[in-house]
Amino acid sequence: MRWKGRRQSDHVEDRRGMGVGGVVAGGGGLTLVIALVVFLMGGDPSALLGTTGPETTSPTQDAEGKEFVSVVLADTEEVWKSLLPRYVEPKLVLFTGMVESACGTASSAVGPFYCPEDRTIYLDLGFYSELRDRFGASGDFAQAYVIAHEVGHHVQNLLGVSEKTSNLRRRLSEVEANKLSVRAELQADYYAGVWAHHARSMASLDQEDLTEALRAAEAIGDDALQRKARGQVVPDSFTHGTSAQRRTWFLKGWKSGDPNGGNTFGSDRL
Numbered sequence: 001m002r003w004k005g006r007r008q009s010d011h012v013e014d015r016r017g018m019g020v021g022g023v024v025a026g027g028g029g030l031t032l033v034i035a036l037v038v039f040l041m042g043g044d045p046s047a048l049l050g051t052t053g054p055e056t057t058s059p060t061q062d063a064e065g066k067e068f069v070s071v072v073l074a075d076t077e078e079v080w081k082s083l084l085p086r087y088v089e090p091k092l093v094l095f096t097g098m099v100e101s102a103c104g105t106a107s108s109a110v111g112p113f114y115c116p117e118d119r120t121i122y123l124d125l126g127f128y129s130e131l132r133d134r135f136g137a138s139g140d141f142a143q144a145y146v147i148a149h150e151v152g153h154h155v156q157n158l159l160g161v162s163e164k165t166s167n168l169r170r171r172l173s174e175v176e177a178n179k180l181s182v183r184a185e186l187q188a189d190y191y192a193g194v195w196a197h198h199a200r201s202m203a204s205l206d207q208e209d210l211t212e213a214l215r216a217a218e219a220i221g222d223d224a225l226q227r228k229a230r231g232q233v234v235p236d237s238f239t240h241g242t243s244a245q246r247r248t249w250f251l252k253g254w255k256s257g258d259p260n261g262g263n264t265f266g267s268d269r270l
Helices: 033-040 062-083 126-135 140-159 161-169 174-199 207-219 222-230 243-256
Strands: 012-014 091-094 098-101 104-107 113-115 120-123
Touching: 012 062, 062 091, 062 140, 062 174, 098 120, 113 140, 120 140, 126 140, 126 207, 126 222, 140 161, 140 174, 140 207, 161 174, 174 207, 174 243, 207 243
Parallel strands: 012 091, 091 120
Antiparallel strands: 098 104, 113 120
16 A cells, blocks of 8 residues: 555644543553454453554554644545535544543544544544454554544444434344444445445555455454354444455455445345
């Protein structure tokens, strides 16, 4: 993926090193997304919370992290503006430790997330180290996929999908609500693939980039996360989709490039 020296988005805010309310965050309290998954699944997260791995040489270093994220976000802006005439750019906030959003206060444990209330993506770049070191999903385009997925949620928000899904989930049982969440997440994966389809030329994407994205999608599938955390999977608790499903829907978007082709809600087989 070619990203150095390219146009950067003006919608990135860097809050790294600052806690909630502007207090400088401590350096040893970062809890990553896998620990939360283990805890929610009834496991013991302490087995996964080892020491931080070796310092990354990827684009997530302090000197390059903001530039990389800004370039990827700029690419999403360009693509989605061409696909959706009334597209409004989201903001992206970089943070470490804790962050305050319109959706509430969150820690790094939740992983990257999109808040529809303030149309903002929140990202702790430490997530990329976890993705690389524990799950072998390295590479700059694997990192770009994560951003593109969250932008996919922004697209859902603009199209009214997020509000409809949220309202419906409140009327469903936990198991059925989880199934609806899976469909929403897979659609965001599809939109990430649609973006990648249209970004091939501007970002000089090749087969290796596709492999990196698919590897990342597989690494954060519910079944992969649960199997690594507990040694077994509980399908009724899935909220994002299996590795195979996430890979499949990203690949569909990559191949088609059609934003209207990702109706995961109307698909009998995911």
